[in-house]
Amino acid sequence: MKRILILLMALALAIIAPAMAEGNRLLKLEDGGYMSGVMSDGDALYIAGESKLYIWRDGDDAPAAYASAIRLPDESGELLEYDRNFYEFKLFADDGGLHGINIAYDESYEPEALLLFDLATTDEGTVEARNARRIALPEALRTGNFYLEAVCARAGLLYLLVDDESGTNLAVIDPENPKAAASERLDNSWNCQLVPSKDGVLLAGTDFRQELVTRLYAVNADGSTDELCTLPDGAQALAADLNTGALYAAVSGRLCPVDTATGEAGEPVAALPSDPRYGVLVNGGRTYAAGLEGGVALLDTQGRLDEDRLLTIQGGYYGTWLDGVLMAYSVEHPEITPVMGHDYQNVLDDIVAQSPETDIYMLDYGEDGVCEALQKRGYMLPLDGSEALNAFAERVYPRLREKLISDGRLAALPLQLNATCMGMSTALLEKMGLSVDAVPGDWPGFLDFLENEVRPQLDVLGEKDKFTYDGMNAVSFAQFMKQRALEDFIQVSEAAGSAPSFLDPRLQAVLERLDAIDFTDYGLPDELDEDGNGYGWSSEEKYLIQFDAPVGFGQGVSGDCAPMPLGYGEDLPGVLPLRMSVAFVNPYSAHAAEAVAFLEDLAANLPTEVTYMLCADLNEPVRSPDAERVKAEYQKYIDQAKADLETMAPEMRQASEEDIRNMEESFENYMKYDAWLIPEDQLTWYRANSDRLAVAAPSWFQKDTSGEAWQLMRQFFDGQMSAREFLNAVNQRARMMAMEEG
Numbered sequence: 001m002k003r004i005l006i007l008l009m010a011l012a013l014a015i016i017a018p019a020m021a022e023g024n025r026l027l028k029l030e031d032g033g034y035m036s037g038v039m040s041d042g043d044a045l046y047i048a049g050e051s052k053l054y055i056w057r058d059g060d061d062a063p064a065a066y067a068s069a070i071r072l073p074d075e076s077g078e079l080l081e082y083d084r085n086f087y088e089f090k091l092f093a094d095d096g097g098l099h100g101i102n103i104a105y106d107e108s109y110e111p112e113a114l115l116l117f118d119l120a121t122t123d124e125g126t127v128e129a130r131n132a133r134r135i136a137l138p139e140a141l142r143t144g145n146f147y148l149e150a151v152c153a154r155a156g157l158l159y160l161l162v163d164d165e166s167g168t169n170l171a172v173i174d175p176e177n178p179k180a181a182a183s184e185r186l187d188n189s190w191n192c193q194l195v196p197s198k199d200g201v202l203l204a205g206t207d208f209r210q211e212l213v214t215r216l217y218a219v220n221a222d223g224s225t226d227e228l229c230t231l232p233d234g235a236q237a238l239a240a241d242l243n244t245g246a247l248y249a250a251v252s253g254r255l256c257p258v259d260t261a262t263g264e265a266g267e268p269v270a271a272l273p274s275d276p277r278y279g280v281l282v283n284g285g286r287t288y289a290a291g292l293e294g295g296v297a298l299l300d301t302q303g304r305l306d307e308d309r310l311l312t313i314q315g316g317y318y319g320t321w322l323d324g325v326l327m328a329y330s331v332e333h334p335e336i337t338p339v340m341g342h343d344y345q346n347v348l349d350d351i352v353a354q355s356p357e358t359d360i361y362m363l364d365y366g367e368d369g370v371c372e373a374l375q376k377r378g379y380m381l382p383l384d385g386s387e388a389l390n391a392f393a394e395r396v397y398p399r400l401r402e403k404l405i406s407d408g409r410l411a412a413l414p415l416q417l418n419a420t421c422m423g424m425s426t427a428l429l430e431k432m433g434l435s436v437d438a439v440p441g442d443w444p445g446f447l448d449f450l451e452n453e454v455r456p457q458l459d460v461l462g463e464k465d466k467f468t469y470d471g472m473n474a475v476s477f478a479q480f481m482k483q484r485a486l487e488d489f490i491q492v493s494e495a496a497g498s499a500p501s502f503l504d505p506r507l508q509a510v511l512e513r514l515d516a517i518d519f520t521d522y523g524l525p526d527e528l529d530e531d532g533n534g535y536g537w538s539s540e541e542k543y544l545i546q547f548d549a550p551v552g553f554g555q556g557v558s559g560d561c562a563p564m565p566l567g568y569g570e571d572l573p574g575v576l577p578l579r580m581s582v583a584f585v586n587p588y589s590a591h592a593a594e595a596v597a598f599l600e601d602l603a604a605n606l607p608t609e610v611t612y613m614l615c616a617d618l619n620e621p622v623r624s625p626d627a628e629r630v631k632a633e634y635q636k637y638i639d640q641a642k643a644d645l646e647t648m649a650p651e652m653r654q655a656s657e658e659d660i661r662n663m664e665e666s667f668e669n670y671m672k673y674d675a676w677l678i679p680e681d682q683l684t685w686y687r688a689n690s691d692r693l694a695v696a697a698p699s700w701f702q703k704d705t706s707g708e709a710w711q712l713m714r715q716f717f718d719g720q721m722s723a724r725e726f727l728n729a730v731n732q733r734a735r736m737m738a739m740e741e742g
Contacts (some may be wrong), residue, residue, distance in 0.1 A: 004610065024270065026331045027056060027063055028295035030671060038278035038291035039093040045282045045289050046098050047296055048091050053098075053119070053127045056298075058283040065126045069126035072102065072115060090151045092555045094196070095242075099157070101151050104134060111146060113137050116175060138173060138181030148302055152196045159201045159219060161192055168192060172223045182223030182356040194219075195238045198245035202260075204231060204238050216260060229263030232256070237279030239288060248288050248301060250276050253310075253339035255299050256286055270299035271310055271337040273326035293323035297330075304458070310340040311591055311598060314347075315362025317415055317581045319594050325605045329598060336594050351586060359589040360598065362415060366404055366579045366696040371412075374584070375403070380411035381585035388600045389413065395615040403580065403695045412582040413599050415606070417613045419578045419696075422446070422484060422564040423549020425542050428465055429562075432457035432551045441574050443510045444568050447517070454544070458523060461544075463583070467522050468545040474519035476525055480547050482657055484564075485510050491577040499738065503732035506568045511723035548611075551576050552686060553678050554609035560673070563685075576689065577696035578613075599697050612678050616690060622678035631675065634667040657722070708733060 027047065027264030047054040047063065058065035070089075089100040106112040115131040146164040153159065158173040162183075168190070173181040186192060186205060191214075195202040203217040205224055210585040214235055217225035231238075235249040235258065247258045253410045254268035270288070278291030280658050281301070290297045322340075330337045338360075347361055347586040348370050365371040376379055383389045393401055393410050404412040426436050434453055440446050458467060468477055488492055489507045493500035520526050542560070583602060585595040612618050624630075673679060712733070716726035 025298040027328050035291050037091050040280040040282040041093040041673050062265045066121050070129040090148045092151045094153045135178050138178045152194045154196050154201050158742045195240050197240035228260050231263050232265040237276040239279040239281045241285035268305040269303045273330050273337050273537045274323045293320040309336050310487040311336050311359050313340045313360045314344040314358045317362040321607050332354045343423040354588045356588045356590045359591050359595045362583045375406045378407040380406045381587040382409040384410045392603045399693050412584040414580050416581040417578050419551040419576050420548040423546040423561040426562050427560050463543045466543050467634050477519050492572040492575050495575040502727045508723050552613045575694040576692045578696050621680040622676045624675050627675040
């Protein structure tokens, strides 16, 4: 199964390296830009992807790419091939070059030793493991299964951050005398980082108990630490000069030197388009390499930052594609650098106060009502002067486009869409002799269908076929159903153009019926488990009922789960309540023209799955870009497994045959669903149901900051209120909030 996961995770990477202005550069990783590490020995920069290693040195036009061809010995000395990716290793660099470390396991898959090796490039364009040596597992690490979070080396010692079931531990190991290894528990920290420095190793850790304060420590050879300073708020991706000890950090979209004695950030020297995952110094400390989601930015540590040339963006939206656009834009437009931040809690107050500090906001339209309020009050810069944005908006479904209009003019760009609703497994319905088309489209009919059609057929389901998610019981399932029924009622009412009337007898009838159904008759246990009423999900199991079945295209959308948008009658038909993230320009921005130009670039680079969800004129299925590669990997593995079966001992054949069957089933599902970015059947369904699309506005449940709304819900769930009493209280609270809003 581990090998299957590796096959599915592997991505081919390609790199381009256009020049940035003023000596800065960009190494952009395509095909998702996944990185498992960015390292430096002070001279060379090493970028580890999943299947390739990239090496850049000062003066190179582009980094050299090397494919993985690593073989390492197991406990018996037999060489095992790791020719797919670098994901299984932790790589680190020192003055001896690039190295790797891996956990070696015994036959019971218990940690047995550490495997240390050097990495070297070949003339054939590969990187190989050499000088592999086993290090006896120190007593400090014999605590059961553990995970290597980070590794670095200085002065012949290995420094490791180790995660196990007890938390995070710092370990220092002398490879020549591993028995003397020391370990210290980091009780109050998370998001730790090891930083190789001139005189040793630094540790940055964020303390839970000090309001997420990040502190910097010097790590001693015995594993103990000495506190040096408190780092600036938001400091991350620290990197130290191996020659001078100078420390740099990414702070609020700026690259700043940091004083290790006081923790004070010095004058910013460069801008970072987005939050970096890694930071290292290269080229004798003159270049800071920031590993972002979309690639690596090389920044001149001796530069100076012109704040007037920054396009400031604040928002709660994240996306690898967005990081790639931010990086590429900073290269193609040296006159201004977009910088992404996440300080967006006071957007409405800032705009009312006419603050020019933020140029662009990126927010969830339905999260807390801020976007809706800004849209209604006309506090978004009109974009209708842009031909490109107007042309794009004209292609957007009308019911979605209306949420982009302020004062009758285009004012926002959609960035992302996602929707979930009730869903049912088509495969399990077919196994029970039922059809998706037979499922009613309203809540009363749906409950009838469960009682009369589904419940009598549940005994035909197999061992890995479940009625609903793992960990659920009759009580928690009923609660989730009630909450979904209430949310659906709110959404269908608002889509019909009216405020929800919580005294509608149809809603009360559904909630009372859910109270009366005994879901133990559906095979669910009666009691809550020790972990409460949460639920789990397994890729090896099928679930008939899903509360959060994704709608649309892209990651997480399954071809087996049919969405079930449920309504409450002909006047309140079921809808697909989309959550939409949007970008808009501050009307008081000092860089309004540049901000609009950046939104044009965003519109031209939206992910394919987003444009397909927005625009009705796209009707051709789209193949996944890595489909052929993954298909070849599947076939290679299956063919090899079948060949191995011929020489396998009889007592091992049964398990191997089961593995092959599972792999063939996984292969079939991949080719049917995941090999397509936009599958034809999902595209057909989405277009046929486009009249159900509705942007989910925030209900009073989301906007009620007093907590009273959820207290009422809990009292109803706990049986302290009847459905009628609950709805009366909800209706009264909703009316009061509507009056307060004016």
